[in-house]
Every structure is written in structure tokens, then in C-alpha cells.
Amino acid sequence: MGNQVAVPVDAARPAVDPTPETPAKGAGRLARFRAKVRGGWKRSALAAAAGLALAAAFPPYDIWPLSVLAVAALALLTHGRTVRQGLWTGFAFGFPFFVWLLVWLRVIGWDALFGLSLAEAMFLWALGGGLALTSRLRGWPLWGACLWVAEELVRDREPLGGFPWGRLAFANTATPFTPLAALGGAALVSFAVALTGSLLAYLVLRVVHRGSAPTGPVGWLKPTAAVLAAAALTGGGALVPIPTTGDTAGGPASVKVALIQGNVQQPGMDFLGRPMQVLNNHAGETERLAAAIKAGQAPDPDVVIWPENSSDLDPYSDPAVYARITEAVTTIGKPTLVGALVNGPDAQHVQNEGIVWDPISGPGAHYTKQHPVPFGEYVPFRSVLMKVITRLQRVAHDFYPGKGIGVMQLGPARIGDVICFEVAYDDIVRNTVNGGGRVLVVQTNNADYADTGQPDQQLAMSRLRAVEHGRAVLIAATSGISAVIRPDGTIESRTAEMTAAELSATVPLRDGKTLADRLGAAPEWALSVIGLLACGGAVLVSRRRRPSGSDPAATA
Structure with a gap:
């Protein structure tokens, strides 16, 4: 036998590089993925809870401090996150918010509720991404508040004319923030609420990151400034003068109304009942008031106001309707x-109008609703959608939009008339006031x-408009809520829902303009542009800080 060389056991095996440690590395990746999932679900659940809290800030619940806390929660949940994470967090916040806020849409159908909520939540999806992006900048609470205004600006206008429900301002129509509406409109109120919430989030992060209270004069400087700014925003409205008395520059200083x-x-989609029933209800209530006045049991008004659709048929084309209105007014x-509802201008359209009806000369000046409600008062893309959604066949005629503002002379008062959902749109109400309306x-x-919370939400919007424009607001509703609102936003009287009623009051007539009337939409656009510029600045800063060769998607 030849000589054999002893080979060590380890040397006989193929060499394996221990560096990759494939099983351990895979386990590590799996652990990190699971941690991200757990963290993502927790963040999503917290965002959804914050969205529900924001909904509770609105009527009929009216827990307005929750609007500040909800803004703070969304700021905390998006702070320091990637834009992708911020987008999802914004959606997780927005969808449950709108579902609860708009739950009254279940009367139309649950599909309508979820469909509109989904569409509206996409605006908060974008807001969440913007908040995450600008959270990397110095002064991020300010930029975040501007982005809230920008989100509302776009949502109030697009698509199909926009849908302003859910603005932060509409949860703060009787709060310390409300008087700010007289300076910069609803947009300034939303900005103040959003900035206060963002500053609260900043203070929370200061405590969490430092783990203790700041030390030294420099350490206390920023937190103190944040507290003072939040206090100024919350309490500063008390310094805004709100005029409540009438003036005589444009006529009498007051008017007595009924x-x-x-x-x-019945409430619901079939509220009309048989033809002329709603008209007879309003005519009969007017005649009962006339009898009470004659008996000395009710004050004698200067003018009388009926609600939208108080005549369910066209008085110009139906002699019986014309005669019944004339009888009650006389x-x-x-x-x-x-x-x-007035037929025309063609066979496919009707017009939703407020008509001044004189007891001697009959119908005169009129205002046609400018902003019909999509899918409720007209069907966009009718020829296509009617084949897919058969329920839309209930909207037999499209409402034709009016072209003018609702300023009309009603007895001694030059009124500014807006119809139903139009009270939610800044420009429609503002144009009516700037056009000469002395009372809204x-x-x-x-x-x-009825009895769903929607009338309460609309009442709140009217309270904000009173303060914003320094005008008394008179709400006449078919089934409630009718109300008399003073120029400072206080409710002088209101009705219950689903009952026949009459309200009498003497309200001031005013010609003076608030700063909000003069500035118009300028504050809203200025704040929105600042927020968008901050997003652009954050993108530039992110690119400069990004290491060469890094994946842009990680921060995008």
C-alpha cells in the first residue's frame, strides 16, 4: 500500500461562507415585515378612531374640542412617516369620518353613503401624504394647517361643484374660534383649528422625544411659543367685534318676520305625499297665523317666508296652485x-325658485337656485348612468341652475336668498351679501x-354664516329645522322637526361689510398656496438629504 496523507475532517468538507446566514437573514426580514404590519394596523386603527372623533365634533353631537384633538392625532400619526404611509393614514382617517358624518345619506341608500364617503376620503388621503411630507420641515405645524385649508379648498369645488360638508369650520360654529369667520371666513376658522391641533401635536412630540420637560431658557422657548400661539388662536376670537344692531344706511334698521x-x-324620499298636500300645509299654517294676528294673539309681521318646495307644483302652469298661493298670501x-318648483326652460328641466308673492300684484321677483345637488337634483352623464343605476330614474327632470344672485326686495327688507345646500358654499353666500342682501x-x-342629524348640520353652517357676514339668518324649512339666528350666531328661536310651526321675530337689517366680505376668497387661496409651496420645499429638502444610490421610492 502506498503512503496516505491524513486529511483533517474540516478540510475535507467544501468551504461555506458563513456571512450570508440565509435562514437567519430570512427570519429577520420576516420579523421586520411582521413588525411593520403590526405597526401599520395599530396606526390605521388609531387613525380610524381619530376620524370618528372628528365626526363627533359635528352636529348633532357638537363635541367641538374633538376637532382639535383629531387634527392633533392625524399630525402625530403622519409625523416622520413616508409619503406612502401618510397617504394610507389619511385615508384610514378620512373614510370612517365621512361615513359617520354623512350617515344621513342612508336614506338614499347605503351604496350612496359609502360611495360618497370613499370619494371624499380621497381628499384626506392626499392630505395625509402632504402632512407626512411637510413634517420633515421646520415649522411643520404651520404648513400642516395650511394643507388642511388647501384640502378643503379643492374639496369644496371639485368634482361637480364640490361638497363642503366636513370642513373643520362647520364643527366650530359656536366655539371660541367662530368669531374669526368675520375676519377671514370659514377658511380662517378651519386654519385656526388645524394650527391649534398641530401645535398640540408638536408639544406632545417634544415631551415624548425628550422624555422630560425642557431645561434652560432656550429649551423652554419653542414649547412656550407653541402654547402661547395655541392660546392666542383659541381665545383671540373674543377680541373680534361682531355687530348685532341694524343700521339705516340702506333702509329701515329692522324687519318683523314670520x-x-x-x-x-312623512320623512324620507316620498315626503311629498299627494299633489298639493305640502302647499296646502303651508297655506293653511299661514291662514292660521293670519287668524291669530286678527285675534291679537300673534305679532303682525312685515313679511312672511315659506321654505323651499313649499309649493310642490308649478304655480305658473297650474291655475289651482296659483290660486291657492294667492288665497293664503291675500x-x-x-x-x-x-x-x-317651476317648469322650464325646456321639457327636461325644472327650476328651484324663491318667488316674491305680493298680496295685491301677485308673483314678482324670483331667485333660481344656482347650485343644484348632483344625483339629487340632476343626474350627471344621465344617458349612461340611468342604464346602470336604475334608482336615478326617480330624478325625472334635471334642475336648471340659476345665473343670478338671490338679492330681492321683500316688503321693506332687501333680502339675500340662498336655497338649501347653497349655504355650505362660501362664494354663493358671500356674493349675496356683497350684492346688497341686508338679511340672509x-x-x-x-x-x-328628517331626524337624521343632517338638518342640525345645516343649521350649524347657517350660524357660521351669520357671524361671517354680520347678518341675521332666517331659516325656513318644510319639516324643520326652521330658526332665527342673530348676527352673532346665537339662535333666538327654532322649531322641532316633523311638526307644523311658525316663528315670529324682529331682526336687524345691516349694510355694513365684515373684513371677510371684503377679502373674499383671498385668505383661503393664500393659505392653500403656502401649504402647497411647503410641499414643494419638502421635496427639494428630501432630495438634497437623500444619499446617492438610495431608492427614491423609500421616501416617496
């Missing part, structure tokens, strides 16, 4: 604002949504 709420047969003997009238028909 608001008629005739009620409907009995009360006062100029009456009548809400009616909101003719509305909320019978579809």
Missing part, C-alpha cells in the same frame, strides 16, 4: 317669499333627511 313651517306627510296681507334667508327642504 317663518312658516307647514310640515310634510289672507295674511303681507309680501311672502314662496319656494316653488335660507329656504330649505330637509324632509328627505
